[in-house]
Amino acid sequence: MSGYIIQRCLQAVVVMFAMSVIVFVGVYAIGNPMDVLIPLDAPQDVRALIIARFGLDLPLWKQYLVFLGNVAQGDFGRSFVYAIPVLDLIVSRLPATLELTLAAVIGAAAIGVPLGIWAGYRPDALSSKTIMGVSILGFSVPTFWVGLILILTFAVWLGWLPAGGRGPVDVVLGVEWSIFSLEGLSHLLLPAVNLALFKLAMMIRLARAGTREVMLTDTIKFARAAGLSEGTIVRHHVLKLIAVPIVTVFGLELGSTLAFAVVTETIFSWPGVGKLIIDSITSLDRPVMVAYLILVALLFVTINLLIDLAYAVLDPRVARSRAA
Template sequence: MVAFIVRRMWQALLVIIVMSMLVFYGVFVIGNPIDVLISPDATQEIRQQIITQYGLDLPIWQQYLHFMNALIHGDLGRSFVYNMPVVELIASRFPATMELATMAILLASAIGIPLGIYAGYRPNGWPSKAIMAASILGFSVPTFWIGLMMIMVFAVELGVLPAGGRGEAVSIFGIPWSFPTATGLQHLILPAANLSLFKMSMMIRLAASGTREIMLTDTIKFARAAGIDEFTILRRHVLRLISIPLVTVFGLELGSTIAFAVVTETIFSWPGLGKLIIDSITSLDRPVMIAYLMMVSLLFITINLAVDLAYAVLDPRMRQGDGK
């Protein structure tokens, strides 16, 4: 098990180094931030002074080495636009995005997995067919359109939920969270529901297909022959056997939800990282763009590493096979 963990961590470190190169060089070639930050009326002396101040006159390989040296020491640079450390800027926006993404994934799992297991357990019933049909809509309908319809129905027509914003937040261990307050929870419902629909559909179809396959195995036949009731079979056998793909989806979708919640955050005016990265791309705020992309890359690498370790715990054959 120790060799398995060490091997996976070395692989993760190698991927981080490669991704840092791709991110840095990719952001470098999309444009010159000086053209956006400096007025066209500025003199050549002022222009050259600012270029030198930010180190943009250095060769790209030298800029990358300076970036990696600063990254090792926990410094992601200073925002060109906000004139503050990028770490502080991202840290101020990250709790809102993390709260929204976590609520969306928990909502998708809490609803999608039971519905998927039921649809796979009784595949010929009309409720199961309705569940599977609804899951297709979750894949097909664009997220932004569903979000706009939610605002129109629940905020404009019915007036029961707010259309945007984060609402009142309380500080827990120095981090602002909105879900503990009544107004914050009301503001969280619509964006979390909108963000969870695609994930919920995926959970439904994955759980349904896994349940249908497992219900035909000898394990279930022997369990029934032993007189075990159906609920216990579903809880102890079916749920455990489909847990590996569900763990994979839960981990990867949590990362993708955090990384790509831009549309939902924009529609519902949610003050998270999505709006920040859009503004940074518009203004070519290079340090913020690099830091955000590196954070997303590190997030996915960490989640994949955690999923691999979870695999090894759930299925000992994997770590044994890896050792061989």
């Protein structure tokens, strides 16, 4: 097992290197930030001075090497726009996105998996068909539209919840959180629901498909023959048998939501990293883009590794085949 982990970590390093090159070249191709940052009427010598100060006069490969050298010292550069270290900028925005994402993904799993199991357990019941119908809506209705409708309904018409922003935050363990106050939660609720709908639909479908398949197996028949109650069978047999695909999707969704909650964060003016990356693309803030995309790659590599380790816990056969 430890050999397997080492191998995976080496793979991760290669992936990170490849990703940094792709990101660097890609961001370079998008456009020259100096066209946006330097006023058009600035004199030519001032312009050259600024470009040289940011190191943008160097050829691309030299810029990349300088970047690598800095990263090796833990320095991802400074934001052109905010003029503070990029890492600090991203880290300051991360908790907002983190709590939004966790609320959405965990909520989706906590509600979606039981609903999906029910729908798979009783595929012909009216309640199951209703659940499946709603899940199709969750898949097909675009997130931005749902977001706007949520704001319209709960903020504008009913006036129950705030329309956007993060509201007051409490500092716990040196990080700002909204989940520890009622006011903060009220701000979190709508964007979390908005973000969760798609994932909820996906969890329902996954859990249903898995349950339907498992219910037909001899494992379930044998458990019934031993006199186990249906509740015990679902809790102990079915849930563990359908866990592997659900954990996979849970992890990947967690990652992609962390990285790309852009639409929801924009609609609800949620000050997270999604909004940061959109803003930095608009202003061609290269260091932010590069650092952000590389951190996202790191995030996915880490999550994938964790998912693989979770497999070994959930399915002992996996652990054995890897130890061999």
